[in-house]
Amino acid sequence: MSAETAQNARRSGGASLFTDQRFRSLFYQALVVGLLGAFIVFIVFNTAQNIEKRGIQTGFDFLSAPAGYDIAISPFIEYTAQHSHGRVFLVGLFNTLLVSALGIIAATILGVFLGVLRLSPNWLVSRVVYCYVEMTRNVPLLLQILLWYAIFLGLPSVKQSMSFFNDTFFLNQRGLILPEPLPSDGFMWVPIALIIGLVASFIFAKWAHKTQDATGKIYPVFLINTAMILGLPILAFAAMGFPLDFAYAELKGFNFKGGMTIKPEFTALWFALSLYTAAFISETVRAGIQSVSHGQTEASEALGLRPSWTMRLVVLPQALRVIIPPMTSQYLNLTKNSSLAVAIGYPDIVQSFGGVTLNQTGQAIEVIFITMLVYLTISLVISSFMNWYNNRVRLVER
Amino acid sequence: MSNANTNTSKKTDEVAIQLNGVHKWYGQFHVLKDINLTVQRGERIVICGPSGSGKSTLIRCINRLEEHQQGDIIVDNIELTGNLKHIDAIRREVGMCFQHFNLFPHLTVLENCTLAPIWVRKMPKKEAEEIAMHYLERVKIPDQALKFPGQLSGGQQQRVAIARSLCMNPRIMLFDEPTSALDPEMIAEVLDTMIELAHTGMTMICVTHEMGFARKVADRVIFMDGGEIIEENVPEEFFNNPQSDRTQKFLSQILAH
Amino acid sequence: MSLTEQQYAPGEHPDLPAPLGEAGLIAWFKKRLFSSIGNTILTIITLYFLYDVLSTVIFWTLTGATFVGETKADCTLGGACWLVIGDRFHQFMYGLYPKTEYWRPNLTFVLMILAIIPVLFDKIPHRGKFLLFSTLFPFIAFFLLSGGLGMETVDSSDWGGLLLTLVLGVTGIVASFPIGIVLALGRRSNMPIVRTLCVCFIEFVRGVPLITILFMASNMLPLFLPEGVNFDKLLRALIGVALFSSAYMAEVIRGGLQAIPKGQFEGADAMGLSYWQSMRLIILPQALRIVIPGIVNTFIGLYKDTTLVSIIGLFDLIGIGQVAVADVKWRGLAPETYVFIALLFFISCFSMSRYSLWLENKLHTGHKR
Secondary structure (H helix, E strand, C coil): CHHHHHHHHHHCCCCCHHHCHHHHHHHHHHHHHHHHHHHHHHHHHHHHHHHHHHCCCCCCHHHHCECCCCCCCCCCCCCCCCCEHHHHHHHHHHHHHHHHHHHHHHHHHHHHHHHHHHCCCCHHHHHHHHHHHHHHHCCCHHHHHHHHHHHHHCCCCCCCCEEECCCCEEEECCEEEECEEEECHHHHHHHHHHHHHHHHHHHHHHHHHHHHHHHCCCCCHHHHHHHHHHHHHHHHHHHCCCCEEEECCEEECCEEECCEEECHHHHHHHHHHHHHHHHHHHHHHHHHHHHCCHHHHHHHHHCCCCHHHHHHHHHHHHHHHHHHHHHHHHHHHHHHHHHHHHHCCCCCHHHHHHHHHHHHHCCHHHHHHHHHHHHHHHHHHHHHHHHHHHHHHCCCCC | CCCCCCCCCCCCCCEEEEEEEEEEEECCEEEEEEEEEEEECCCEEEEECCCCCCHHHHHHHHCCCCCCCEEEEEECCEECCCCHHHHHHHHHHEEEECCCCCCCCCCCHHHHHHHHHHHCCCCCHHHHHHHHHHHHHHCCCHHHCCCCHHHCCHHHHHHHHHHHHHCCCCCEEEEECCCCCCCHHHHHHHHHHHHHHHHCCCEEEEECCCHHHHHHHCCEEEEEECCEEEEEECHHHHHHCCCCHHHHHHHHHHHCC | CHHHCCCCCCCCCCCCCCCCCCCHHHHHHHHHCCCCHHHHHHHHHHHHHHHHHHHHHHHHHHHCCECCCCCHHHCCCCCCECHHHHHCHHHHHHECCCHHHCHHHHHHHHHHHHHHHHHHCCCCCCHHHHHHHHHHHHHHHHHHHHCECCECCCCHHHECHHHHHHHHHHHHHHHHHHHHHHHHHHHCCCCHHHHHHHHHHHHHHHHCCHHHHHHHHHHHHHHHCCCCCCCCHHHHHHHHHHHHHHHHHHHHHHHHHHHCCHHHHHHHHHCCCCHHHHHHHHHHHHHHHHHHHHHHHHHHHHHHHHHHHHCCCCCEHHHHHHHHHHCHHHCCCHHHHHHHHHHHHHHHHHHHHHHHHHHHHHHHHHHHC
16 A cells, blocks of 8 residues: 555655655544544444343442342352442452462462472473473363362262361361461460561661671571570460460251351362462473573682572572563463463352352443453552562673 | 893792692593693793693693592692582682673672682671782772772773682682783783783682783793693793694784784 | 402503493393492382282272173272273264264374375485375365365264364364464564564463363454354364464474574574575574474373363363263263273373483484584
8 A cells, every 4th residue: 555655755755644654644644543432432332232221220229229139158248139339349349359360379389389390400390290281281271170169079078078187177078177266365475476577588688788798707596586486475375375276166967157268269269270370380480590591600600609608699590580470471371370260159249249240230331341450450459560570680690 | 032031030949739640531522632730839830732632621620610530630739539628628718701791780899809708718898808909909999999890891800800819829820811801902811911010929720812911911821722832831932932833833823914 | 459360561451351240231231220328218119109009009900990882880899890991982082073073083093194105204215295185184184184186074062072172173273383483573573562462472372271272263263253154062162272382382383483593693604695595495494303392292281171162062072071971871981981081191192201302312312523
């Protein structure tokens, strides 16, 4: 098209308005805006007509209307069927965040562990991890969620629950039943001790750093800090005379009384999300560590640094730059994938709000809009963190 | 041709490095064959030879970046075995410069230089920085100390790498083709630094094709081919009167242009 | 040590075999499995773990499994009960497609393979002609599957199983390819409005889960259309899938465009080519070659993601599986069903990822040379 215009322009002496670069750019953009505008008007018009014809309500009033249905899993937020759809939104959002956060923690730990094993000089170990990674990555996540759910539902019934540790833990098709912790008076000292431990280890790390700068003496900071963070709460716990009781679950008739139940919906989703994402994270970690050239390790070792220091001072700081960006996008994927909860009825935001509420109110546009907004916000927050981090650690080049 | 060797040799009778019947294989490939070499303290040795002749492998065995399979390597009276203590001790005494510099891109020039003194020599930061600045001055780039390696030219990077090794106060320096990744105009600045270092009496082993450098500072030139030491001699004899055919051929190729 | 050794003249030393345990099989075992005490312990633990897992898996899938029988009652060995797969195998493959017409999906499948080969491998004689066939293939496939012109028409709601999964995946990738190119070019355009629109679309789609887009397609699309126009369920899902994958495709292609050195753009400009000419003749051919592995990876992701359509009521492999599991006759056989489906997915996804890896290596070596 533009070749023709160029020819025309040549014939007409090259002064046509359309050959002006600025004008042409403006023209194209006006065209795009016009087409898009027409498309939007078309859709809005149709939608308005359809909504009127089908008698669908509009607006956000439904958020305060009673939901009228139960939600099986709502830890921390009180919810009954009398609560509003707005409350449903909160419960769903919280459930999404809960399973995502726990999934991210588990996937990171497992993924880093597997990534390091994958680089093990031990051939057998690295092959086993390779098989695991390939098996997990190449099967749809939805299928894995359904499979885990099927496995949990295939567990014995309540009557024949498996019991562990002298009838304190039970596992059956309704979930994992744990004793419920009942802290008594002195227990508050344990979290306080933990905070003290954290603060102390932070101060110690700073002090150790300063001392090293001043005198060159190196302290085993990691070991001492771990001991403080774990040890202080345990000490406090013991000093207060173990101020923690458990309400043990007991089988009464067809159900368990007392204790806490972790539902199979949650466990299946959590397992599948963590295991699936861990496979991807392990590849990221492996690629990141391998991206640091062998010359770096050699130079560090030639300087006399031990392998553990080489790892900490030379390899890891460089590998992390490579690892963190894809890692955050894995976190984002995990959060988005948690929406597959809908397949097994874990009441996350898509299942409860985007599913049941949508069907009950019929207000598809508002509900889907709000649901998408939640994910967009999460994405935006995580990716702006990623940009900030990338800018911070970028290597300075000529 | 007159003797271009301008140095006043600081060679002593003390043995710095001794290799006895060293063999090395990569898989079934025999890379080092029966290498016997004694380096006196203060001696400067240049190793040359065609690529794949095992010269890099040889000096990388000296600080155990590569493991040899037969024979003994004794550095500073410490024998290189699997013993990690020995390896640590030797690496502290032996500095090394690489063909591709291998500076740490995430650390500044100064941090590159202070890393090992702080963590290996357990030196206070200030002292390490003073030493680092001292050596950066010696390689003539103290003003670049706070830049990152990526901001420097190749020649500057290699000089930082030399300073970085010197900060550990090594008694022996190994150079693995330090100028072959550099543009011609930068080779001179690195060679000048190396010549200056040679004049301080440092024990040096250089794998290089810079024959001018060899003539100027080397006490001995070693020619390797096919994993063996073919010929070794003082530079004058080596260049003017090469004994073996292979040496002659190599020299004619390398000096032809 | 060297004293015992035979002396050779300089340059005469022969290549000797490595000492025992330094090369070959023994060295390999020593180095890779038993190099230190820790390593040896790791090897033993792994071997035990492998034995444990493999023996369970082999028992469940093979030795303890039932392959022959009529009902669930025949499965008495304690392992998997594969009878459900055999019983519903046709559904897993074709859904509710009429039995007499199975030759049509089969033929489509064969044609699909023929259409894909020239796309994937560039050393085929007469590749150009084959590529023409590849571009025509989607229309042929649509005609073959849905019928008309003397063939029995088959409603798309009867398509199911692997057939539907393939239809979704292939259509998604084929449709998203041109949209992705336009979006990628738009994102790199220097017209601010065009650029902003493309960025917004791409980031929006990548920021939300596929399931919300599918919900949107199935619940909101009917509201957007004028009265009387009605898309069937499959078409709605296809639109959602295509929109979703086009955003990801755009990013892959943008990566390829970014990898093209600036000199190529400048060279094209210097030759006096117009924007579209330089894109079509110089930039895109190079960029697309680089991104084929990325496209294959996107396809693998999309192919796995097509399973989500089971949530909006289509009968893809998982949808069919859920029907099978709900059957009273086969109740409780969910693990068997899902493992079977997982195996189908694994085989196809794994081979595709190997292909993309192979291609990547080939491209890399090509660049080095």
